Amino acid sequence: TQLLEQSPQFLSIQEGENLTVYCNSSSVFSSLQWYRQEPGEGPVLLVTVVTGGEVKKLKRLTFQFGDARKDSSLHITAAQPGDTGLYLCADPSGGSQGNLIFGKGTKLSVKP
Amino acid sequence: ETGVTQTPRHLVMGMTNKKSLKCEQHLGHNAMYWYKQSAKKPLELMFVYNFKEQTENNSVPSRFSPECPNSSHLFLHLHTLQPEDSALYLCASSLTRGGSGGPLHFGNGTRLTVT
Numbered sequence: 172t173q174l175l176e177q178s179p180q181f182l183s184i185q186e187g188e189n190l191t192v193y194c195n196s197s198s199v200f201s202s203l204q205w206y207r208q209e210p211g212e213g214p215v216l217l218v219t220v221v222t223g224g225e226v227k228k229l230k231r232l233t234f235q236f237g238d239a240r241k242d243s244s245l246h247i248t249a250a251q252p253g254d255t256g257l258y259l260c261a262d263p264s265g266g267s268q269g270n271l272i273f274g275k276g277t278k279l280s281v282k283p
Numbered sequence: 284e285t286g287v288t289q290t291p292r293h294l295v296m297g298m299t300n301k302k303s304l305k306c307e308q309h310l311g312h313n314a315m316y317w318y319k320q321s322a323k324k325p326l327e328l329m330f331v332y333n334f335k336e337q338t339e340n341n342s343v344p345s346r347f348s349p350e351c352p353n354s355s356h357l358f359l360h361l362h363t364l365q366p367e368d369s370a371l372y373l374c375a376s377s378l379t380r381g382g383s384g385g386p387l388h389f390g391n392g393t394r395l396t397v398t
Contacts, residue, residue, distance in 0.1 A: 175325075204386060213287070213373050213389030214326075259326070263383065270339065270380075271387060273326040 175260055175274035183280040187249055192277040194260030195242045201264045203243045205234055208257040208276070219263075250281045286310045289374050289390035296364065297398055304359040304393045306374030314380040315357040316387065317349060320371040332357060333380035364397045371395070 176195045184190055194203065202221040206214035218227050220236035220243060227234045231254075233246040247254055257276040287308045296302050306315065317329040331339035332351040346368075348360040357374055371392045378385040 212391045213375070214387075215389070216386040219386065270328055270331060272328070275323070275325045 175262060175272065177258075177260060177274035177277050179277060180275065181278050181280075183282065184250055186251055186281055186283050188281075189246065189248050190250060190279070191244055191246045192258055192279070193242065193244050194274055196262070198241065200236075200240045200243075200262055202262075203236060203240075204261045204263060204271070205243070205245055206259040206261060206273075208259060210256065214257075214259055247279075250279075252281045252283050255279060255281050287374060287376055287388050287390035289372075289393050291393060292391065293394045293396075295396045295398060296361070298364060298366070300364075301360070301362040303361065304372055304374075304395075306357040306359075306390055308355055308374075308376040308388070308390075310376060310388060312376035312378050312388070313354050314377045314384055315351060315354070316375040316377075317357070317359055318373040318375060318389075320373055320392070326373070330359075331380055338380055361395075364395075366397050369395055369397045 178193050202219055204219045205217045207217055208214040218229060218234050220234055223238045223240045225236040231248045235244045257278050259273050259276040261271050261273045263271050290305045314333045316331050319327045319329055328341050329343045330349040335351050335354055346363050350358040371394050373392045374390045375387040377387050
């Protein structure tokens, strides 16, 4: 079973700042999913990246998949308090029997 | 509205109690999952059901007993739990089992406290 390392573990910033969080593995991902979990709720899928070097944008969020498909990053521009939450990366085929496995996540707090 | 509904949202139980968590989805999905979310740990997969059949038990202690009467409903029966079982229990569903079965849709979880 592959391990996903996410960094940083915690991040506290002011509204309007930019930030980047990372997801890394020693193995190659077949694809990678990013989820956001807001306080008191379950995780919600943001994006799936599949191709090495791929860049996807979702409003102020930019997701990048490494060329070698062993890492991914999520960049948020001009963060807002509504971006507060736990950001999880997940490997759709990383677990036993092909089940999804998750990293520990990055807990982001955006202060007004 | 997430499409996956979990009840109750909060549960406090003693170590000798018996309780059940309920999960319901009306997304037409065939796979359902129980995950445990504890502080400082990744989401832990507990059980997987595909077309009502249990396909995975991830070495979960027998004090947790899942039940899937149909593809839309999933239960987690709890008895003689330990304080370290306190966590957020998340239910999820996907079109079919496994990572290639489409993204997971999660409920908002049951926050369980064992006293």
